[in-house]
Amino acid sequence: MAPTQRHILLLTQRAELEAEFKSAVHDMRLRVLSAANGDALGRLLRRGVELVAFDLELPSAVLAEGVAALDQYRDVPMLGLGNADENWDRLLWGSPLKDQIAVPFEATVLRQRLDQLLERGDFLHGAELVGQSPLMRQLRERILIVAPTPVSSILLTGESGAGKDLVAEALHRYSSRRERPFRPLNCGAIPENLLENELFGHEKGAFTDARAQYRGIFEQADGGTVFLDEIGEMSLAAQVRLLRVLEQREVVRIGGSAPVAVDLRVIAATNRDLQKAVDQREFRLDLYHRLKVVELDIPPLRRRAEDIPLLIEHFISELTQDNKSRLEGFSAAALDLLQNYAWPGNVRELRNLIEHLVFLAPRALVEPEDLVPHLGIQPTRHLPVPTNKTPDQSERELIYFALLDLKREVAEL
Incomplete structure (x- = not known):
């Protein structure tokens, strides 16, 4: 069976831009429909258009008309072609499915942006984290809003088996760190005496069996994302060292003294009530607040x-x-x-x-x-x-x- 052709709409009044756009995507299994104003946009959206590209040099009234037509189709991605201005940013404020590319553009860059937007649109529709309930649609939209931000710490809460690992993977995949490593670690599955070694690594000779230097998970994931599942099971001693990583963005290996700078996002997950654990002195209050810069609750x-x-x-x-x-x-x-x-x-x-x-x-x-x-x-x-x-x-x-x-x-x- 031949791959399904996807329909996208180009809203422009410039023939040269239309020709350049269609030439760049001619072999992408995309059918490009063209329109000069927003009058036909509603009808085309009802026919199943999956993405709308706007020429940002269109008159402001035409742009506003087009975006207004999309108000009932918040799950349709939008790509701005040209230099974004305050009007464009204001019209699309809060949308998880928007992007912009300068004109003239390189064909490879345009194709990449279209692929990414269509992928995010598929995600919002439920291709992953399956479900069309309001709770799941809100969760997917929240993921797409949070993922591309520079937020460095995210806390996932929810019962065991609800899908926190899938949410963590999606947060990495739709972030600017997607080409860098994603390193998951289950804090409850590793003995306490080995957990700090897995997290922070060790220097050669730090202990009896340390025959070579070992880079912990934070160094391995430099530039990417670390996913710490069952964070509530981490010992208080390890929590102190984790707090230093989050606040100072550096790691000191076991047996070492020189800090190693790291650039990463930390996603922590738990099925415990961490506020209750804080009250019972089982979890550090400062670490709790440092982790929940953004908190996402996964519904049972x-x-x-x-x-x-x-x-x-x-x-x-x-x-x-x-x-x-x-x-x-x-x-x-x-x-x-x-x-x-x-x-x-x-x-x-x-x-x-x-x-x-x-x-x-x-x-x-x-x-x-x-x-x-x-x-x-x-x-x-x-x-x-x-x-x-x-x-x-x-x-x-x-x-x-x-x-x-x-x-x-x-x-x-």
Whole structure:
């Protein structure tokens, strides 16, 4: 199957700019539509235009008209061609999908900017961090706003399995550091006596087995991003040294005395209440405030249950690319059960369930009874004791289990 051609719109009144633009992108699988004013913009956007390029030498009224037409399409990227002025910046203030390039431009630079804008548009639409709930759309938009800024410290909060690692990767990928290293480290998975060595490195001879100099993760990621998962598990001694890195932008290796300058962004993540940990003297207050220059909260799956069908579709597609599966889908009752389950393991738990069903489902169309063993719920006549559920959700689940019991009793007659 041939790759899908993408539609973009060029708004200009200059024939030479239109010709230069189309020549630069002729082999990019892009279809360039042209317009001289904003009158046709709304109609073209409804037809599926995925990006709009504005000639910044257009009269101010035409520019304003075009941007106004895009007001209902905030997920459509916009590229300014020419020298940006205050009017352009004011019109697009707060947009996560804007860029600008000087004219005349190099074809390679234009192509790169278009690719990046289209990629960011796809991200905002849910190509990654799957889901169309308001919570997920807001999170993706926030990521695209924060990522390109020079903010050096970001704190991610949320329950285990909610996708904090994916958010960290996206923050790096859409930043100016995207071509530099991304180094993740799980602070809770490394013994306390080894964590500082992994973070800060050591000099040769610093301890018995230090036969050579070792550059820690901060030096390895110089110019890029360090992702510290489970930051709440870090010892107080390591917290002191981390604070120095964040404040002074330098590292001192274990056994050394000379500071090494580093330029990086630190993204920390936790499923703990760090304010509570501060109150209990388990986490430093100064480090807590230094980390949360920007704080992003990743919603648990139970708060965005409407995304579950999309996530299921995404995981099935991902898991069956090179494998065959008899799984065709879920009955309405099974899907209802999934959407009313509390998901203590969040998206990770859902993916594990789908992976099991893709290869080991007892039938092509999954029924509720196929899910009960995996969700840790026992069908019973007695009232279930769910957690994190509303009374309506609990009532629906109780009715379902009562009907399931009745179905089994009838089958046994």
